[in-house]
Amino acid sequence: MGNVRQKRGKLFFDFRYRGERCREYTALADTASNRKRMQSILVKIETEISLGTFEYSRYFPGSNLSEKFPTKLTLPVATQATAPTPLFRTFIKDWFALSLPSWRRSHAGTVRSSLDCHLIPHLGDIPVGEITKTHILQMRVEIAKRKGRGGNETLSAKTINRVIQLLHQALADAGEQYGFTNPTERIKRLKQRRIDILPFSFAETRLIIHTVREDYRPYMIVRFLTGMRTGEIHGLQWRYIDFERRQILVRETFVRGNIETTKTDGSQREITLSEPVYQALLAQRQRTGEQAFVFCTANGSPMDNDNFTNRVWYPLLRHLGLAARRPYQTRHTCATLWLAAGENPEWVARQLGHVNTAMLFKTYSRFIPNLTRTDGSAFNSLVSSVIDHPNAPPVSTVDVPARASMEMRP
Secondary structure (H helix, E strand, O other): OOEEEEEOOEEEEEEEEOOEEEEEEEEEEOOHHHHHHHHHHHHHHHHHHHHOOOOHHHHOOOOOHHHHOOOOOOOOOOOOOOOOOOEHHHHHHHHHHHHHHHOOHHHHHHHHHHHHHHHHHHHOOOEHHHOOHHHHHHHHHHHOOOOOOOOOOOOOHHHHHHHHHHHHHHHHHHHHHHOOOOOOOOOOOOOOOOOOOOOOOHHHHHHHHHHOOHHHHHHHHHHHHHOOOHHHHHOOEHHHEEOOOOEEEEOEEEEOOEEEEOOOHHHOEEEEOOHHHHHHHHHHHHHHOOOOEOOEOOOOOEOOHHHHHHHHHHHHHHHHOOOOOOOOHHHHHHHHHHHHOOOOHHHHHHHHOOOOOHHHHHHHHHHOOOOOOOOOHHHHHHHHOOOOOOOOOOOOOOOOOOOOOOOOOO
């Protein structure tokens, strides 16, 4: 896919034609209107290239390349490539191996699964340069019929879009290598259904914390009141707890049995410890302080998510008569509690590991009050007044501060 780029403040076209990279410079300044104008021209150029009707001299009459490409190139209907290309299964094997060093292990596992389950079975025996938009749309129809996870009748639009995006990346590299236009460029992604978050109310949060088994109470407090992701809290090690500055340093995550760096640089952050979290970690240090991981099994290995979910989490929700929802909703709960406490959205975004407030407002807009603060003091004051030490007696779901009992449930 071509691009509109700039050099020394002037814009130029950067695209591929007949297997060669072409750069055509202009005298236009790098402004939004000029970029938009050139982008529309580039779309026309690439459309004509894909149709085999592009004439170089018509767009760039004074270019030296006009002499090199004097006539339009008529491409065969079945292929856009200028030379024979390997089968998709052969190309994708090499592509995967070359890309592997740049991926996290968990992402590599997801890619491998998408290749083996979807892409190779449908496209494996087609030369990579002969894959057309029709091939891809037919594949999408077929995989859309497959049974999804978690009781879903079919694969979600999000999963299907992820498969097409992976194919887009692979074919983009293939197109540059073999000189053809990526057929996924003009395939619209499926519309993804927006899924509402299901945070717990403040009363439900208190009830869960005070009802859970005593050995899981510190874990539950930290989980509900820090907004950490499952992999982040399960991969948390004592060396990343700064008791002096009252911070959790999020640096690693535990995914599919491996300790890895966080998903993005923005996910590496420092979480301010509220008083209940600080006390919970002190109590937990008495249990696992000699181990590397804060929350771990008897042999010192990180907690197993399936074991916690099936043997502790869901039975606890059933016992309390609460609607079943994934443990990840504890992260959403923390975000809504911070916002209900009146914390500054920018501060909340940093605590959650978002690079800006865009995701915060998109996901939690209806939970953001009109008044804000600048740090974690309001949240600390709110939770410290009602969540005591681990041995505190159970509380009633009715005993909730008026401000904290905002409409937290969908």
